[in-house]
Every structure is written in structure tokens, then in C-alpha cells.
Amino acid sequence: MSSIISKIMDFFYFSHVKEKSEREIYVTDLAECMQKREFYKQSSIFPAVHGNIVHFAVQSLLLKYGFKIEVPIEYKLKNGYVLHGRVDALSPDNVPIEIKTTSNIKIEHVFQLMVYMFVLKSKSGELLYVSNNTVRSFLVDKDNIQSTDTGEVFKNTIVINDDVLNNYANMYLEKKLIAHLGQCKECWFKDRCKYAKL
Numbered sequence: 718m719s720s721i722i723s724k725i726m727d728f729f730y731f732s733h734v735k736e737k738s739e740r741e742i743y744v745t746d747l748a749e750c751m752q753k754r755e756f757y758k759q760s761s762i763f764p765a766v767h768g769n770i771v772h773f774a775v776q777s778l779l780l781k782y783g784f785k786i787e788v789p790i791e792y793k794l795k796n797g798y799v800l801h802g803r804v805d806a807l808s809p810d811n812v813p814i815e816i817k818t819t820s821n822i823k824i825e826h827v828f829q830l831m832v833y834m835f836v837l838k839s840k841s842g843e844l845l846y847v848s849n850n851t852v853r854s855f856l857v858d859k860d861n862i863q864s865t866d867t868g869e870v871f872k873n874t875i876v877i878n879d880d881v882l883n884n885y886a887n888m889y890l891e892k893k894l895i896a897h898l899g900q901c902k903e904c905w906f907k908d909r910c911k912y913a914k915l
């Protein structure tokens with residue numbers, strides 16, 4: 718590996734990969750289908766360097782406008798574990814922003830943002846999609862998801878509360894957190910997955 722590539726990898730990938738400590742669960746652990754993670758591990762998909770570079774660029778800009786970035790959150794679960802997460806950006810009036818580099822909104826993203834909103838006691842949050850030549854965003858509250866691009870409003874079907882978080886955390890620890898958000902229809906692996914619920 719050339720020295721410039723190793724510098725890029727160190728900064729934009731390895732510095733983001735953190736060893737999980739004992740009794741720690743990440744918000745993203747609860748958002749993703751565990752079977753999907755298995756498929757990713759078996760595939761040759763390159764680590765998310767591009768996504769991390771986009772995050773870094775957008776966060777650097779938001780910092781200039783008074784946002785906090787990489788804001789840690791934690792939530793104590795009943796089973797003794799602690800749920801951890803890092804909000805990409807938090808506005809001065811406590812609105813969490815999640816930056817994504819996919820072209821489409823995904824139910825896992827809404828879940829992740831809703832967990833941050835729950836822990837931070839925020840009434841709304843924003844999903845910001847930065848991909849190729851487009852920047853779009855969706856405003857999320859407990860009832861609705863609204864595209865700021867088209868104005869279209871969708872019903873928000875995700876509910877986050879203490880019971881949901883504890884239930885999903887236990888399913889995760891039992892390795893049973895599969896297709897729990899109804900995310901199969903938009904999953905890349907649905908055609909070869911025996912657990913797909915279509």
C-alpha cells in the first residue's frame with residue numbers, strides 16, 4: 718500500500734473502527750439485521766472509506782455553523798448493558814442530524830435517528846443524504862417523515878421507547894435480531910436470504 722493510501726485508510730477508516738468494550742451495544746447494532754451483517758462479511762464490499770470522507774467534509778462545514786459533531790450518547794439498558802451511539806451533528810437547538818451517503822432513505826436510518834431523538838429528548842431530527850451530485854434531506858418527527866426536496870410526507874412507522882430498546886438489545890445478544898424493522902424489501906441480499914420476509 719502506498720504511503721498516501723495508508724494515511725487515508727488510517728484517518729478515514731481505521732480511526733473510526735473502535736474495539737467494543739464489554740457490556741456495550743451500539744445503536745447501529747440494533748438498527749441492522751444481523752443476517753445482513755453476515756452477508757456483508759462474506760462479500761468483498763470495501764470498508765466505508767468514501768462514506769467517512771463525506772462525513773468528515775460535511776461535519777467540518779456544520780462545525781462552522783455552530784453544530785456539535787460526533788456527539789456521544791448513551792442509554793442504560795435493563796440487562797446491564799449500555800447502548801452507545803455518536804450523533805453525526807447536533808444543532809444548537811438540539812436537533813440531531815445523521816449524514817448518509819446512500820441515495821435513498823432507509824428504515825434503519827430512521828430507526829437510528831429516532832433512537833438519538835429519544836435519548837436526547839429531541840422532538841425532531843434530520844436525515845441528510847449526500848451522494849454523487851445530490852444532497853437531499855428528510856425531516857423526521859414521531860409521526861411523519863417529510864422530504865425537504867419534494868415536500869412529500871410519509872407516515873413514520875418506527876416507535877422508540879424503553880421497552881423497544883430493551884427488547885431489541887436482548888434479541889441482539891441472543892443473535893435473533895433479524896428482519897426486525899421490515900427491511901427485507903430494500904435489502905441487497907433478499908434473493909438469497911432464507912430469512913427474507915417479502
Ligand code: SF4
Nearest residue numbers: 750753901904907910
Ligand atoms: S433479506 Fe431480510 S433477513 Fe435477509 S439479510 Fe436482508 S434484511 Fe436480513
